[in-house]
Amino acid sequence: ATQMTQSPSSLSASVGDRVTITCRASQAIRNDLAWFQQKPGKAPQLLISTASNLQGGVPSRFSGSGSGTDFTLTISSLQPEDIATYYCLQDYYYPWTFGQGTKVEIK
Amino acid sequence: EVRLVESGGALVQRGGSLRLSCAASGFTFSDYWMSWVRQAPGKGPEWLANIKPDGTEKYYVDSVKGRFTISRDNAKNSLYLQMNVLRAEDTAVYYCARNYCPGGICYRPFEFWGQGVLVTVSS
Numbered sequence: 411a412t413q414m415t416q417s418p419s420s421l422s423a424s425v426g427d428r429v430t431i432t433c434r435a436s437q438a439i440r441n442d443l444a445w446f447q448q449k450p451g452k453a454p455q456l457l458i459s460t461a462s463n464l465q466g467g468v469p470s471r472f473s474g475s476g477s478g479t480d481f482t483l484t485i486s487s488l489q490p491e492d493i494a495t496y497y498c499l500q501d502y503y504y505p506w507t508f509g510q511g512t513k514v515e516i517k
Numbered sequence: 518e519v520r521l522v523e524s525g526g527a528l529v530q531r532g533g534s535l536r537l538s539c540a541a542s543g544f545t546f547s548d549y550w551m552s553w554v555r556q557a558p559g560k561g562p563e564w565l566a567n568i569k570p571d572g573t574e575k576y577y578v579d580s581v582k583g584r585f586t587i588s589r590d591n592a593k594n595s596l597y598l599q600m601n602v603l604r605a606e607d608t609a610v611y612y613c614a615r616n617y618c619p620g621g622i623c624y625r626p627f628e629f630w631g632q633g634v635l636v637t638v639s640s
Binding site: 411442444446448453454455456459460463465495497499501504505506507508509510511 | 561562563564567576577578579612623624625626627628630631632633
């Protein structure tokens with residue numbers, strides 16, 4: 411199975427900070443990488459698909475980049491409502507696999 | 518409005534069986550690949566299975582292959598997960614999710630999710 415390694419596993423940042431989360435695939439997955447946000451007690455929500463396509467209704471401070479094995483989710487200016495756990499997902503190979511998650515907190 | 522509503526979660530004994538259902542509305546169900554995803558307490562999500570719009574192709578993660586079966590009834594706008602030989606490690610919230618995969622290429626995996634249903638396997 412394709413392993414997805416996310417880093418960091420958690421981070422603490424101030425409101426307004428630029429936040430970057432990375433995801434590395436154990437083999438090349440083209441740009442078949444999605445990012446999800448999950449808040450406690452809720453289902454994950456798709457933020458970005460095919461590495462860089464922002465879903466409708468998602469604030470423009472979120473962006474994604476990368477292809478092949480290395481991918482990045484960036485929050486350009488962290489807001490209190492961004493407190494959540496973020497997961498990457500590769501859907502190029504079966505089984506589809508998630509990263510282990512990055513918990514984002516406010517400093 | 519797209520709606521996915523899971524049902525069938527329960528407390529079940531190890532070795533037992535359970536069938537989850539997912540009722541879909543607000544879209545043409547027969548046009549979409551569908552998935553089951555689970556999340557164990559305090560853990561990240563885990564993809565379990567996908568099914569093609571017409572039901573002719575199914576894919577599973579190894580940990581459930583041979584024990585779980587994904588199926589659908591397009592006439593009833595419903596997705597199912599038959600779970601057999603349940604283990605303690607199957608304890609999780611189970612979600613159904615819709616994928617946007619025109620021509621089999623997935624551009625938006627898990628674009629919509631249900632609210633989830635809890636399955637607890639007791640030992």
